Amino acid sequence: MARARIKNRIRRLRFDHEEMTQEELASRAGCTRQTIIALEQGKYVPSIELAFKIARVFEVTLEEVFQYEELN
Amino acid sequence: MAPLQRRALYSLLIGIVCIIALIMIFITRGDITAFDEDQGFRLIVYALWIAVPLVYLIMVNLTLRKPEQIDERDKLILAKAPKVQYVSVLFSLVAWTIALTEVYREQGQIPVIYITLIMISTLIIGTIGQSLGILIGYWRGVSHGQG
Numbered sequence: 001m002a003r004a005r006i007k008n009r010i011r012r013l014r015f016d017h018e019e020m021t022q023e024e025l026a027s028r029a030g031c032t033r034q035t036i037i038a039l040e041q042g043k044y045v046p047s048i049e050l051a052f053k054i055a056r057v058f059e060v061t062l063e064e065v066f067q068y069e070e071l072n
Numbered sequence: 073m074a075p076l077q078r079r080a081l082y083s084l085l086i087g088i089v090c091i092i093a094l095i096m097i098f099i100t101r102g103d104i105t106a107f108d109e110d111q112g113f114r115l116i117v118y119a120l121w122i123a124v125p126l127v128y129l130i131m132v133n134l135t136l137r138k139p140e141q142i143d144e145r146d147k148l149i150l151a152k153a154p155k156v157q158y159v160s161v162l163f164s165l166v167a168w169t170i171a172l173t174e175v176y177r178e179q180g181q182i183p184v185i186y187i188t189l190i191m192i193s194t195l196i197i198g199t200i201g202q203s204l205g206i207l208i209g210y211w212r213g214v215s216h217g218q219g
Contacts, residue, residue: 006215031143034074038145043213047144 003071011040013058013065029053075141076150079131080206086127087200090120094196108185121192128199148214153205160201161194168193 014020022036029036030053031046038044039054046054055065073081094117101113132150135141168190176182 031145032074032141034077035143035145038213041213044145045215047216050144 028057076135077210080203083128083131084203124196125199149209156205157201164197
């Protein structure tokens with residue numbers, strides 16, 4: 001089975017949305033600020049539910065926030 | 073630092089302090105026969121025995137009772153922490169078995185008081201292992217659907 005990783009553009013999207021704070025994103029997505037920090041550092045892959053909630057906060061599709069990459 | 077992470081750290085530190093206190097008590101008050109004969113000694117050890125899991129329960133429950141302080145990541149870390157607990161308890165039991173077998177090989181029997189001590193150490197190490205598991209989860213990171 002090929003190894004894979006899930007990357008995200010949360011930091012970029014926060015910047016594009018009037019520099020939304022991690023606290024605000026966390027509050028709107030229904031998680032803690034520490035989870036947003038872990039996501040941005042690539043130390044956490046969220047559940048599908050949280051991934052959709054984050055995408056909705058930014059009003060974009062799931063693929064615009066999270067990218068699935070297969071590693072060789 | 074996440075609230076659960078902070079409390080697991082405090083719990084771990086208190087657990088380590090209690091273990092050091094237990095070892096110091098054994099060194100200063102005597103050997104295993106003193107534990108068997110001295111009621112005051114036993115009461116101190118029993119108090120520390122109860123203190124470690126109690127501190128852990130209070131610390132972690134304080135976080136779990138506040139839903140705004142905990143989310144899916146914290147719950148996932150909490151769910152995976154028993155792996156570390158299991159391994160640490162297993163290693164402690166292996167260490168006890170090897171040590172007691174080697175020390176009491178000649179006599180062919182082990183003092184019954186060791187049953188209490190093994191139970192005490194298992195409970196304390198289990199509690200510390202759970203705290204350690206939580207801290208490792210935060211340090212290494214966790215992912216849904218991966219391991």
